[in-house]
Structures are given as structure tokens and as C-alpha cells.
Amino acid sequence: MRVLGLDVGSRTVDAVWLEDGAAAESAVLDAGFAPQEVAAELVARRPVDRVVATGYGRHAAAERFGADVITEIGAYALGASRLFPEARSILDIGGQDTKVILFAAGGKVADFEMNDKCAAGTGRFLEVMARAFGVDVGEMAEEAIAADGSVAVSSMCTVFAESEVIGLLHRGEPRARIARGLHEAVVRRTLSSLHRVRARPPLVFAGGGARNAALVELVAAGIGGHVLVAPDPQTVGALGAALYGAALRGAAPLHQQAPEKEDI
């Protein structure tokens, strides 16, 4: 059976095609201003038996393509569990939201937390800050890694933090130290979410945020251990959606058993 998993997000539209349970192809496209058009392009790319949509635009996609839906929470847990069967938690830093999910063997969600209606602690937060620096997010992350220390950024509100950053630059603080402070601020917020859901290792890091080496380094330091970075971090949700679709028709069972470890 051929299943397309679509993650229609705020910044990108991601796709994974499964054929008889194995990933055949994947794609990450910029969502632009018409994410459903981008999704339509992906749907037309290969013939499939079923489409499952997740992400911010899942319901619109369900209506347009007759797709089944699963939330990002459920999809990320399934995707992470396929990539790393021993994993028990996932951190996803996406364009507009950040979530942490605790799951049992096979990707069965046990608890989760998601940021509410603001961009604090999301990929968007770092994008806005990078813009204030006049660099891109990747460059800002490199500067953060190379920094000899950090400046504390106290505001987590994207709007206030931007003013704070500009103030720090005017005071002559080195950009690299501020950059590191910003990454630390995002990670601090993430760690408290991880503690609240009693996240357990191994922890998978996914979403666009997992492509940011500074975040990966700081999250690993924060949990005092190793972080499993998904090889293609933006497609974990799409993979989960596709796996969900494959299981809907009675393919491989979604939930399998494996031993548990202690809290992070």
C-alpha cells in the first residue's frame, strides 16, 4: 500500500511517501502564502492509496484531498518512535509552535505540552532575533556556538526580546554572546516543558529547530545527556502521519512494547 503523510505546517509543507511500510521518498517545501497549493503539488507528485494530513493545515487538507487527520502530537510520537524505537520523548521546535511529548513504546502518547498562542520559544522567535542582527538563523547559531560566553536575555516575549536585543547591541555587547543568550532562553523554556511532562530519555529532537546546532548542543547540555537528532528532522511529523495511515488499514501494529527508563 502507498501512503502519503503530509505535515502542513506554518513555515513548511513536509511529505513522506510510504510503500508497504517503508519510506520511499520525502520532501520539504516552503509553505509560502498558499500552503494548501504546495500540499496539492505534493499530492499530485506520486500516485497513492491514502493521504493522512497533520499540522496546522490538516483539516483544510482533509477537506481538499479527502485525507485522514492526526494531530502533530500523535504524528511526531509515531514518527520518532519509528526512527528511534528506544526513544521515549520528543522535543519539536517548529516554526510557530514548540511541543514536548512523552510516549510509550510504539509511539503511544502519554503526555504532552505545547506552547499557547504566542511565538515565545519557537523557531519564529529565533528568526525574528536573527533579523534584528541582520543575519540568518544558521549564522546566528554558528555565532552562538563560537561565543566565549553569553548575555542573559530575560524576556521570552518575541516583541519585548527584540527590543531587549537591540538595547544590548547599543550597549556594545558582542553579538555572539547575545546570540548564545537567545538560544539559551529558548532552551530554558523547553527544558521546563520537558520537566513538566516528566520526559524520559532517550530524547528525540525534531522539527526545524533540530537543524540548529546551537539548540542541539544546549538541549543536550540541559538534559545532561545525549540527544537523538532525527536525520531529516522536518519530516518526522509527515512520517508519523504516513505510519498512522498505513496502520489504519490493518498493517503493522502501531504500539509495540519495550522497557522504560527514568525521567530526564
Added chain:
Amino acid sequence: MSDAPVDYRPMWTDLGLDLEAHDLLLTAIPQLYADAYLSQQDRPEGMAYFDFVMSEIHGLRIKELVDHKAAGGTVIGTFCVYVPEEIIRALGGVSVGLCAGAEWAYDQVEQLLPRNTCALIKSAMGFKLGKVCPYVESADLVIGETTCDGKKKAWELLGEYAPVYVMELPQMKRPQDLAFWREELDRLVEKLEEVTGNTLTFEALQKATKEVNDKRRALQRLNAARAASPAPISGKDALLAVQVAFYDDVPRFTEMVNKIADELEQRVASGKGVATADAPRVLITGTPMSVPNWKVHDIVEKAGGVVVAEEMCTGSRYYDKLVSEDATTLEGAMDALAVKYLDVNCACFTPNQGRIDDVLRMAKEYKADGVLHYALQFCATYQIEATTVERSAQEAGLPVLRVDTDYSMEDVGQLSTRVEAFLEMLKA
């Protein structure tokens, strides 16, 4: 219930409403109602009464209040379940819960109150400042209470626009607190005797106590049916019944709710429901939801869940306890009122173990699969108590979703995702 449309505009003008703003409100509410309520499948037939009540929310019911006043009666506005309706009724008054479930005239409100005030207080103030609530405009007296810091300070400001009387509610439930509360009820009687011109008698109070108890009994019957699987009525419809209980005519409401309860009992007997038997069952606990705040119930039920109980002031806290009808003297009847009303488990009390016990007991009785803790943003008491509720529910094996929100619709997308993920988790 005649078919000819009635022009209520002269009445609204007489009450001092801002007609233009009021027209806007009266366009918005039916849309919200149609989207949340009329789109539902297999509603109990008896809910037609509530459709009618909602269509006449600022019409016929207000006309009844105006007529009641013309005949020498009074209208008393309240915001809280701690204000004993029995005393108001026994003194010839009609008790009405005041408007506070939508964002209204926030631009004016925020000139008086900090932006980070809870939505309930801002909304109550907004309906008054914006002159769009015929209930508050009909009220001879508005009774506030000291259930939180925000409210008790806001009443001072509301008092500049309406006649406000504030009751002091204790923060603990020790014997000395009950004694104080009992005296506070005497002070309320004194004030209401002054406003109504009537004197409280034992007979009138016993009659009112019986009537209000009957209203609670009817709601208890309606809600008891929700323990069945599949649920015979949506959470939204059950919530609406309690919301309307705050301002509808008491005997008529009781009769109509009993009819719905009859219908629900038949549904349960024949296994008919509004949701499938495998729909995740959710108990909602937290801060009250006044008309037209159906936001969270709507999200849960549109996502395929069913709300089976509300542990809140627009829920079990309103109807689950009765006032003893055994008193033989006015003093005794007042004592019974004091005992019942202090027994409501609001987060303004410390400690408040009774609420935790209620949540766990209700989750069992209503076979809830999970608990949704609902708190208005900036409501410190409920937001803090959420930690205790969450911990206790999880220890009892119940998954918990914490929702802190307000009356705006800007977080509906995010909230829907969280609720859907919660329901997926309950189903798995």
C-alpha cells in the same frame, strides 16, 4: 410564544441601552449559537425550549422583568453562586445572573482595569460600560462578593455606574467562618429588605427554598443521565441549561428541565445517544462559563469528544447540594442557607480539598476518560489550584489537559490541536 415579531426597541431604549451597540451584540450571539448549538445532531427535543430562551434572551425575558418591576417587584443582579437566590425570591425579587461571557467594550474597560484582569471581570464591566446588558440595566441592586482580589476591587469601580452591594465571603471553612458567613447573610437580608421594601418571613423563605431546591433537583436529574454511555445529551446543551438557570423564571425552568430529564431517561433506557459509545468522555473542571462562552465545550465536542460533566459554578457547584427544608423557624432556615452556601467548593477557599474530592468522585460517576482543567487567564486561584487538581487526577489514573484561556477566539486553532491530541491520547 406568539409568532408575530415583537419590537423590543422601545423597551431597550427605556432601559438606557445603546441600541446601535446592542444591535451588534444581537447579531453576534445568534451566529455563535447557531454555529455551536444548531449544528448538533440528535439533540433532545426538549432543547427547543432553550433555543427559544436564547432567541428571546434580551427580549421576552426582559419584558417579564420589566413587567415584574411595574407590578412592584425588584430585580437583583448577581455574579456568583454564593449569593442566595432564596432570600431574593422570598423578598419578592427576581435574581438574575449578569452578562459576562464575551469580550465587550474592552477599549472602555481597559481605561479602568489593567489589561491583565481576568476575562470575567472585564466582560462584566464591559457589558455595563457599553450599555448592552438589559439585565444589569433592569437591576435595582447588583450584588458583588469578595471571591477574589480582582472582583472586590472592580466592584468599587462598578459602583460608580450601578448600585452595588458587596458580600464578604470567608476564605476558610472553620466554625468561626460559618458564624461570620451566617451574620453576613443577615446583613444581606437587611439590605434587600431596604431595597425591596418587604420583610423576610419564614413562610416566604421556606417557599423560595423549596422552589430553588426543585430547580436544583431538576438539574440533578438532567445531569445524572449523562453518566450513561452513550451520553444522551451533549455537554454544550447541559452547560446551557445551567447557564440559563441563573436568570430564567424558576418554576417554568424547573418544569422544562424536568421534561428534558424525562426525555433523557428514555434515551438512556433505549441506548440512544448524541455521541458514539467510544467517544472519549471528558470532565471539565474550573472557572465558570457564562453565555455566550461555549468555546471549550464546542472545541471538545467538534473534535469528537463528549463532555459528560462540569465541576464548576456553571455546573455541579450550582446544583449538587440542596438547602435543608427541615427548618421550623426563620432563624433555622437562615442557618440552613448559610451551611449550604458555604459548602460550595470555590478555589477562593483554602484549603479546598472538597473540590479535588468532587473532581475525582465525578470522574468516576460520569465515567470520564480524562479531565480538562479550564481556567481563565489571570485567575490566580484557579490557575494555581490546577496543579493540585492535575496531580490528584493523574494519581487516580486520569489524564489531564490544562487549558488557560479567555473569551477571545484567537487561540482556537492552537487549542483545537491540543484538545484533539488529548482526545487521541484518551482513545489510544
